[in-house]
Amino acid sequence: MKLLTVSLWTIVAIAVVIIISLKVVVLDNSKSLGGTFSLGTAKISTKSTDPNELSLDSMIMNIRADDYKILKADFGIKLTTKNGHKVLKENMQHVRSTILQHITSMDANQIHTERGKEILKRDLIELLESKFGFEIESLYFRNFILVPQDNAGI
8 A cells, every 4th residue: 555655646746747847848948939939829920020011911822833732922022112011001902913813823833942932022023013113122931831732642
């Protein structure tokens, strides 16, 4: 009986040590990541604090490529003037539509390479500037996720 009691207390002590260790590991990870990481509760923002930059909502689209079928991208557009920021916000639906139409109609076989992404950025900047009259300083990919083709039929 005494051996059983000692064994149970040992199991309880080990469980407490494991729980405390897990809490310390999670808290240390949260602090080392600048407080932006929390299991299941925090949401990392892709929004910019720059007043001349505007984040577009996530865009998910089918693409024409041999190896990939879907692109999910979050874009940030930095304009040279605050007035342009206002015009961009007012035309957001048209801007998003223009980006979607351009990407879905292009041959996207090189979009997975750094050079392909740079070409896409340049093309989008030229397209948006010519169509809407924006003065774009930069276009950023905040997220750029390509979903591969399902060649196995699974």
